[in-house]
Structure formats: C-alpha cells, structure tokens
Amino acid sequence: MNNQKSYILKGLDIVSCLLKMRALRDSFSAKERRIADFIVENSHLMRDYSSQQLASAVGVSQSSIVKFAQKLGYKGYPDLKMAINESVVKELASHSASEQNNESETEQPNYLAQLQTALNDSLTHCQTVNNEDVFDEFAKELLAAKNIVICASHFGKIAAKDLSEKLLDMGKLTRIVTSDQPHDLNTLQKLKLGDVLLIIEDNRFSNMFAATVNNLSRSGVSNLLISKLGDSSMHSMTKAQLEWVVTEEDSTIAQFQAESCLINLIYALEIALNKLSGASVN
DSSP: OOHHHHHHHHHHTTSOHHHHHHHHGGGSOHHHHHHHHHHHHTGGGGGGOOHHHHHHHHTSOHHHHHHHHHHTTOSSHHHHHHHHHHHHHHHHHHHHHHHHHHHTSOSSOOHHHHHHHHHHHHHHHHHHHSOHHHHHHHHHHHHHOSEEEEEOOSTTHHHHHHHHHHHHHTTOEEEEEOOOSHHHHHHHHTOOTTOEEEEEOSSOOOHHHHHHHHHHHHTTOEEEEEEETTOOSOGGGOSEEEEEOOOOOSHHHHHHHHHHHHHHHHHHHHHHHHHHHTOOOO
C-alpha cells in the first residue's frame, strides 16, 4: 500500500462510509467515481445488491468492486455493504430529527439553526478524526522549533494570524507566508534542521511549492499539515496532520464548515501549547 492510500485511510476509517466516499471523490479514478456515485445515489438499495449486481449496474468488473471496497479500508464487499447500511440508518435518523425540528419552526426558514446544525455535524466528525495525541505532537514540534513559518493563502489567513500571535507571545520566532510565489518560496527555502513549516492547505498550491516542501522534509525541517479531510496533496511530505471536515454540498455552508472547523483546530492546538508549555490559559 502506497503513502497515498495509507494516508487516506488514516482517520477516515472511523467516519461514515458515505461521508468517506464524498470526501475522497476527487482523489478517485474515473471508474472509482462511477462506483462511488452509484452507491451514494442508491445507498438505500445497496443492502439488496450483490457485488456482481453492483458491478453490472455500474459497468465495471466484479474485481473492481472488491478493490474499491479494499481501497476504502474494508476487507471486501460484504464489509463495505454493511458499512453503507449503517451510514444509511444514521443519515435517516439525522434527517428525521431535522424534519421534526423544521416542523416546529415558523414559516420563515431559520438560517442560523441551519448553520448551527451544519457546524455541529462537522465538528462532531472533526473530533472523531483528530486524535488528541496529534495536537500534542504539533505542540511539541512548535515548542521545540528554532524558527516557524506558517503558510496560508486563502481563508486560513485569519487562523494563521491567530496562531502566529500566540507563538510570538510564547517567544517563538514566527512568520507567515501567504502565497506560493517566488518571494514566499524564498522564505521557505531558508528553513533548516530544527525549524518548522506549518501548512494550512486552504487552497491548491503550485508544483513548485510542493517540490519546496518535499525538499524541506528531506533536509530535516518538520513539516506539519492542516487540511480538509481526504483532500490533501501534501500528506507524504508532512510529519503530522490535522484535518477539518466538510459534510455539506451547498458551497456557502461547506465554506462555513471549513472555516469554523479550522479555527477550532487552531484553538485546540493553542490549548495543547498552553498545557505542554506550562502556561496558564488566558
């Protein structure tokens, strides 16, 4: 199993099977996307499908179905089908609860309640995916670092600024870069053994940026990554990862989930920094 597959399964094996497929869809091959799309769209029917029936419906071989199940971390198709059924039951229960809440609302839609539900959903999954030990590992690397650079180019800039101010208050030499342009890459290239690069992957970075990060890893720089669950191009180049979770398809709500989860990850990391440094929480 290569690094990509190993990374994909890290954390994802304990979240909803259907959420896992949605989160990883962009990383699938065309054939795998067809399988995933069919399963997601017909999830309530899957308990009656054999692997051969599913293969025929999608237009792939039976072995492709088995390989797809194994790529998601299951022993075979029977385990995948069981996980799909469990996901369906959970989502039906969640939908039923949501409908009951809607019936009790006024005729005007409660937008804030919709956001609260979406936030609770993403934070619940975020808590499941991110082990407390990883926050401690991040904190130890940052506290031991000689120099720290935090990279964020989009909505992660606010979180990067908050963490940078925290680290500066703790006496850590910290800089922020906000692009993958040559002048910022030059800043990264100055990092050495004992330094830390913390990447907030809130946007797609260039191949040149990825090559620079890879070279830093080889030279002994501790690369840390915060990214969307199952959607990172930097996993094999980083020492530890924290992930935010998006469960909504609506682009506005999905963005809200990403930004809210990210800032909560940063706050949790700051708590870990306080604990390991012996500092009191402000």
